Amino acid sequence: MKGNKQEPHAAVTLHSFLSITCSFPACLLPAPKGVACANYARCVNQILQNLSNMQLWLRIPLEKSDDDDGNRSPNSMGEEPRDSWEMWNSFRTLGEHHSQLSVALDVLSSLPSVNSLARWFGEPVRAAIINSNSFLTNARGYPCLSKRHQNLLTECFNHSIQIVISGQQMQNIPTGTSVSNSHNSNNQSEDVEGMQRHPLRSYLDYIAYLYQKMDPLPEQERFELGYRDYLQSPLQPLMDNLEAQTYETFEKDTTKYIQYQRAVAKALVDRVPDEKASTITTVLMVVGAGRGPLVRASLQAAEETGRKLKVYAVEKNPNAIVTLHSLLKIEGWEKLVTIVSSDMRCWDAPEKADILVSELLGSFGDNELSPECLDGAQRFLKEDGISIPSSYTSFFQPVTASKLYNDIKSHKDLVHFETAYVVKFHRVARLTSPQPVFTFNHPEDSTRKSNHRYTKLLFEIPTDTGSALVHGFAGYFDSVLYKDVHLGIEPSTATPNMFSWFPIFFPLRTPMCVQPGIPLEVHIWRCCGTSKVWYEWGVTSPSSSPIHNCNGRSYWVGL
Ligand SMILES: C[S@@+](CC[C@H](N)C(=O)[O-])C[C@H]1O[C@@H](n2cnc3c(N)ncnc32)[C@H](O)[C@@H]1O
Numbered sequence: 001m002k003g004n005k006q007e008p009h010a011a012v013t014l015h016s017f018l019s020i021t022c023s024f025p026a027c028l029l030p031a032p033k034g035v036a037c038a039n040y041a042r043c044v045n046q047i048l049q050n051l052s053n054m055q056l057w058l059r060i061p062l063e064k065s066d067d068d069d070g071n072r073s074p075n076s077m078g079e080e081p082r083d084s085w086e087m088w089n090s091f092r093t094l095g096e097h098h099s100q101l102s103v104a105l106d107v108l109s110s111l112p113s114v115n116s117l118a119r120w121f122g123e124p125v126r127a128a129i130i131n132s133n134s135f136l137t138n139a140r141g142y143p144c145l146s147k148r149h150q151n152l153l154t155e156c157f158n159h160s161i162q163i164v165i166s167g168q169q170m171q172n173i174p175t176g177t178s179v180s181n182s183h184n185s186n187n188q189s190e191d192v193e194g195m196q197r198h199p200l201r202s203y204l205d206y207i208a209y210l211y212q213k214m215d216p217l218p219e220q221e222r223f224e225l226g227y228r229d230y231l232q233s234p235l236q237p238l239m240d241n242l243e244a245q246t247y248e249t250f251e252k253d254t255t256k257y258i259q260y261q262r263a264v265a266k267a268l269v270d271r272v273p274d275e276k277a278s279t280i281t282t283v284l285m286v287v288g289a290g291r292g293p294l295v296r297a298s299l300q301a302a303e304e305t306g307r308k309l310k311v312y313a314v315e316k317n318p319n320a321i322v323t324l325h326s327l328l329k330i331e332g333w334e335k336l337v338t339i340v341s342s343d344m345r346c347w348d349a350p351e352k353a354d355i356l357v358s359e360l361l362g363s364f365g366d367n368e369l370s371p372e373c374l375d376g377a378q379r380f381l382k383e384d385g386i387s388i389p390s391s392y393t394s395f396f397q398p399v400t401a402s403k404l405y406n407d408i409k410s411h412k413d414l415v416h417f418e419t420a421y422v423v424k425f426h427r428v429a430r431l432t433s434p435q436p437v438f439t440f441n442h443p444e445d446s447t448r449k450s451n452h453r454y455t456k457l458l459f460e461i462p463t464d465t466g467s468a469l470v471h472g473f474a475g476y477f478d479s480v481l482y483k484d485v486h487l488g489i490e491p492s493t494a495t496p497n498m499f500s501w502f503p504i505f506f507p508l509r510t511p512m513c514v515q516p517g518i519p520l521e522v523h524i525w526r527c528c529g530t531s532k533v534w535y536e537w538g539v540t541s542p543s544s545s546p547i548h549n550c551n552g553r554s555y556w557v558g559l
Pocket of ligand 1: 237238241242247250251287288289290291292293294314315316317320342343344345359360361373
């Protein structure tokens with residue numbers, strides 16, 4: 001089964017050249033004919049049962065013959081329209097989503113729509129095979145690719161997808177001078193003395209040229225490489241005490257504190273008019289002060305606006321309290337700041353606050369129990385007092401995420417499928433725009449007594465995407481700190497250069513295939529008990545899933 005018998009020509013891979021991690025040993029399987037591939041899949045399943053670490057790559061032509069509006073029309077040969085993703089989906093479903101079964105995409109001369117291509121980046125695509133006849137020739141007669149092919153390859157590079165060139169050299173390609181040289185205006189021949197030039201070398205050079213002209217990864221992205229698609233348990237800052245290292249990581253995110261400083265400055269100016277700036281002292285309480293960065297941001301806002309400030313720093317973590325005391329000494333803030341070692345929900349405050357500042361937000365906004373903590377702190381906020389943040393909203397978005405799904409599946413239990421994970425998404429395809437889930441306002445309207453919430457969302461996959469597999473939901477938040485100052489990770493409004501939060505992932509026990517035009521109906525509950533808060537989620541269209549995490553049996557946040 002090694003190699004592809006249909007291609008008589010040596011494939012040139014860029015693997016070693018681009019130092020892309022390769023999962024060889026791998027076997028390249030030709031795509032089954034049509035969707036009725038059950039017998040073929042059965043045979044492959046039998047092989048998979050006996051493989052230890054061998055990978056099987058199913059070779060799938062990258063085609064979808066619908067037009068951009070999703071209308072299905074026969075192709076120029078009069079053949080049945082088809083979406084090769086359907087073939088892959090049918091095959092891997094028969095194979096129970098086996099983690100050693102992956103895709104090698106055959107990149108053809110015409111490409112499907114952007115949305116249709118995008119769904120592949122949540123699938124286990126290991127290689128993109130480009131036939132030499134998919135190349136164009138530039139003015140000097142060297143191979144090149146269309147802009148859309150170039151963009152596709154850049155995405156492949158970003159996703160560590162191996163590029164394979166196959167086929168024959170086109171007749172009119174000049175020999176001797178490499179294609180990359182034609183792009184780099186460097187006329188040295190790349191022929192190595194005594195070695196015959198590979199007939200596909202000019203194509204390889206062109207791919208290398210595309211790779212080399214990519215922008216380098218920003219420093220923060222480089223730092224986060226090790227977190228890509230890695231499932232992490234969300235923090236429990238209420239139930240547990242955070243470690244010094246965790247605070248240290250938070251404190252590096254200057255963008256977050258700049259946003260808070262801007263919000264506090266605006267609130268101070270609204271609270272105290274210029275003419276009273278030297279006579280009125282604003283009482284500001286940082287609740288959940290950690291090691292003091294929000295205290296610093298608040299004092300800086302006071303200095304910037306010329307307002308007088310008295311600060312209380314309330315924190316329940318005794319280790320953070322020790323650091324706060326030394327910070328006060330070092331900075332000489334003893335007269336300005338009072339440290340309170342207490343849980344904000346039971347502190348008996350000596351006076352009421354004009355401004356309550358907190359950062360108790362999780363990746364899904366309310367999932368670190370900011371609503372419950374701030375309900376407890378609202379007692380000591382003046383009637384007309386300001387809370388920063390003043391609101392936060394969570395968001396849900398269906399995603400294809402086969403790697404995350406397989407990692408969860410490998411635990412072979414229910415608990416892992418009913419848990420939400422913090423993840424730096426990489427091999428994930430976002431299938432629709434995110435939609436808002438729950439909003440919490442602070443100070444809370446006193447008529448509302450419970451933080452229990454329920455919502456139903458309807459998502460529609462864009463018509464030109466074709467069908468797609470939903471492995472679960474990405475969760476995000478956006479928070480209004482004060483008026484127009486916001487902070488968040490919802491992709492369309494995400495605060496630039498902020499790295500304190502990765503998205504959260506709510507998995508589905510059984511992935512759901514969704515077709516364009518048929519809504520994906522999702523239900524989400526935020527449930528509150530006496531000692532814990534948890535989410536439940538489930539799907540009712542296109543078919544029903546079980547309700548995940550009933551009664552918080554697998555995943556909950558401790559009060
Ligand atoms: C996400 S950290 C933020 C720390 C700091 N404000 C910062 O921005 O770096 C939340 C902090 O709130 C504290 N905290 C959480 N719930 C609390 C409560 N009920 N009372 C007091 N402190 C609390 C945690 O111990 C933790 O230090």
